[in-house]
Amino acid sequence: MIIYRCRNCGFVLHVFEKVGRDYYGVPTPSIVISWYGGICPRCGSRLRPPRPKDILISIREGRRKRLPSSVKTCRQKILRILVAHAGEWFTVEDLKIMTNCSLKTVYKIINELHRENIIEKTRHKTRFRECTAVRIKNTNSNIEVVYK
Structure with missing residues (x-):
């Protein structure tokens, strides 16, 4: 799952659920920004592409699945x-x-x-x-x- 958020207020701009085996069709941050005209609908701040420190990779909470052995x-x-x-x-x-x-x-x-x-x-x-x-x-x- 990929979640795009506003850097200023944390508003969720877009959620992309993985479908199938790959991430074909994932919108780039600039495409998501263009959907909102470059402005956050909640706080009105200017949306910018994420910096490396803005990207967070985390494991989804809940039951963890063991990777299947072949x-x-x-x-x-x-x-x-x-x-x-x-x-x-x-x-x-x-x-x-x-x-x-x-x-x-x-x-x-x-x-x-x-x-x-x-x-x-x-x-x-x-x-x-x-x-x-x-x-x-x-x-x-x-x-x-x-x-x-």
Whole structure:
């Protein structure tokens, strides 16, 4: 989001919401100034292009979203853990914490690996909830994990 304000009184002249992936169509400060004839409608001061110290970059308040890791990177992390600890069972929540990937991404990768017959998957019920546990199918599998 880009907000154009009057330098003198702080009046919001224009708000540009990001649409899509880029900022195509963002008006320049001089275009916004020309819309108002160079005069702030609230305080009447002369509008000028912003100086570097007038530009403020801030994070919008509210819930911060974690940047998603790529699925390919998460898949490599999960396979590294499962191969390194062959035969051990891991819950999906454990893999989420260990890989720092979203739970949705971990479930997606686990389902893909299960369809590819690489891992075993089981449902485990505890007193309070049900969870999914996974482990590498066999220690002699043809999985090669390349560390970069």
